[in-house]
Amino acid sequence: MYKQDGRRGEAWQEGGGRKNSAIEDIKEEITQMSNLSELDIEDIAKEGGYADRIGKAFKNKRDKDKIKTTQLRKFFDETKTIERKLKRGDKSWTDIKPNFYLLRPKLAYSNARGLIPKDFFVLLSECMKRVDTNKSNDKQKEENYKRFVTFLEAIVAYFKYYNPKSN
Numbered sequence: 001m002y003k004q005d006g007r008r009g010e011a012w013q014e015g016g017g018r019k020n021s022a023i024e025d026i027k028e029e030i031t032q033m034s035n036l037s038e039l040d041i042e043d044i045a046k047e048g049g050y051a052d053r054i055g056k057a058f059k060n061k062r063d064k065d066k067i068k069t070t071q072l073r074k075f076f077d078e079t080k081t082i083e084r085k086l087k088r089g090d091k092s093w094t095d096i097k098p099n100f101y102l103l104r105p106k107l108a109y110s111n112a113r114g115l116i117p118k119d120f121f122v123l124l125s126e127c128m129k130r131v132d133t134n135k136s137n138d139k140q141k142e143e144n145y146k147r148f149v150t151f152l153e154a155i156v157a158y159f160k161y162y163n164p165k166s167n
Contacts, residue, residue, distance in 0.1 A: 022053040023119040027126050036130035036144040044154050051151065055158025061117065069166045071115040076156050078103060083149045086142055093138040100145065104128060127151065
């Protein structure tokens with residue numbers, strides 16, 4: 001849903017961000033994928049790639065629509081903890097699946113408190129849908145999750161690059 005911003009006369013998406021923002025465009029591309037592992041690492045990491053565009057988008061947002069660094073790091077740390085459990089080899093996708101699903105309510109809570117913008121919440125939700133798909137076996141889901149962590153890691157890096165003084 002869109003509303004007019006009286007100061008600029010531009011259409012803004014409720015929850016923050018211009019229509020057809022870089023984040024919205026990336027979300028649309030991810031929506032077309034059946035598995036998150038289809039997200040090419042080069043397309044994630046390169047200059048002008050997905051993570052770079054997201055980092056720039058946050059730099060250009062109005063203050064009230066920016067993500068809080070502590071929230072981004074908190075969420076990223078939780079994803080890395082889950083990834084470490086998978087890497088050790090003593091946990092399977094079935095074992096870590098509840099931890100993965102509990103990430104979304106934490107994101108929703110941060111969004112409701114205004115600590116992460118709506119478009120970022122929607123983007124990560126779409127990514128999460130591409131991790132645990134009904135069409136995938138557990139090995140594929142693990143690969144999807146690893147790509148999710150890689151994507152988030154690149155977002156954190158570019159976010160700090162474009163927002164070095166953010167808190």
